[in-house]
Amino acid sequence: MWGLVVVVLLAALVGFDLLKAPGQKLEFAVAGEFELTPIVELPTIGPFDMSINKAVVYLWLTAAILIAVAVIIRLNLKKEPGRFQVVIETLYGLAHDGIVGAVMKSGRATWFPYIAGVFFFVLTANLIGLVPLPLAEHGQFGFYTATANLYVTLTLALCTFAFTHYAGIRKNGGLHYFRNWAPPSAPPVLKQLIWVIHAVSEVFRLVSLAVRLFANMLAGHAILAVFFAMALIFQSYLAAAMLQGASVLIYLFEIFVAFIQAFIFAILSAVYIGGALDQEH
Amino acid sequence: MDANAAKLLGAGIAMGVGALGPGIGLGMLLGKAFESIARQPEVSGDIRTSMFIGIGVTEAVALYAFVVALILIFVA
Numbered sequence: 589m590w591g592l593v594v595v596v597l598l599a600a601l602v603g604f605d606l607l608k609a610p611g612q613k614l615e616f617a618v619a620g621e622f623e624l625t626p627i628v629e630l631p632t633i634g635p636f637d638m639s640i641n642k643a644v645v646y647l648w649l650t651a652a653i654l655i656a657v658a659v660i661i662r663l664n665l666k667k668e669p670g671r672f673q674v675v676i677e678t679l680y681g682l683a684h685d686g687i688v689g690a691v692m693k694s695g696r697a698t699w700f701p702y703i704a705g706v707f708f709f710v711l712t713a714n715l716i717g718l719v720p721l722p723l724a725e726h727g728q729f730g731f732y733t734a735t736a737n738l739y740v741t742l743t744l745a746l747c748t749f750a751f752t753h754y755a756g757i758r759k760n761g762g763l764h765y766f767r768n769w770a771p772p773s774a775p776p777v778l779k780q781l782i783w784v785i786h787a788v789s790e791v792f793r794l795v796s797l798a799v800r801l802f803a804n805m806l807a808g809h810a811i812l813a814v815f816f817a818m819a820l821i822f823q824s825y826l827a828a829a830m831l832q833g834a835s836v837l838i839y840l841f842e843i844f845v846a847f848i849q850a851f852i853f854a855i856l857s858a859v860y861i862g863g864a865l866d867q868e869h
Numbered sequence: 870m871d872a873n874a875a876k877l878l879g880a881g882i883a884m885g886v887g888a889l890g891p892g893i894g895l896g897m898l899l900g901k902a903f904e905s906i907a908r909q910p911e912v913s914g915d916i917r918t919s920m921f922i923g924i925g926v927t928e929a930v931a932l933y934a935f936v937v938a939l940i941l942i943f944v945a
Contacts (some may be wrong), residue, residue, distance in 0.1 A: 796933075807935060852924070855918065
């Protein structure tokens, strides 16, 4: 009953808006949402620009939230967990059994902290991106993710890349590890060919790990931005009202994507590190 | 056709054609995964884990096309 009243009122509101003359034309560019303008200008050290921009603030926020949650959950550990503890325990169990336990054969205890760390970091960074924060231009509220940024995801992927080879060399010995990239039983010329193909695939693992997270978050936020700004693009209140409803569905899908991408990033890290530890061929 | 129109057209074609293959691949992957879960529900956990790894690897191909489209529009 009340739902019907609300719908009728909303329809009346939309109809009233449609009768009014269209407002001033506003420009909207999706690409502008992802530009990184420095908030605090700092000098450049060598090749590194040390300026603080939106992405840096989001990364600090991610780290701060992770540390705060870890401390709070540690101080309030209970035998009969509350809601918050159940959520954290479920995520911890997912990282422990669903990712590391399901994929890695040996070195689980050694590499669980890194895999879980990456999982929680990417998950938190992705989810913060779906909370409007007053960090857009002129201090307006806006959506932005640190992970919709190739520098951040490439750094995370480089960590996995470095740890993969560190783990392999430490477990199997340097020469043995690199020799085992090709199966020892293969005939001579084919063996070198397989080794080169494997070397190329190692580089592409790094690229695809970085680009997957970056492109997913960028595409998701670009679609969100376009849906939120439909009113500016179509200059029509009716289209805006309908597509604002659709943007809620896109938003829910983005929450799902944030989880899936964190899970995939962590599980692929675990697969690569596990593959370097137990070389199969 | 001026250069900008060609860029935008190229970006659209890159994204559209680039999504074809991964779309077919993801469909086959998910179809087979659900088929095997329906056939053997007791190993659904293992299948789901491998399925997510497969999704991640297949999806990367479409995302390369997306990045190429972005480069065409904003960089080239």
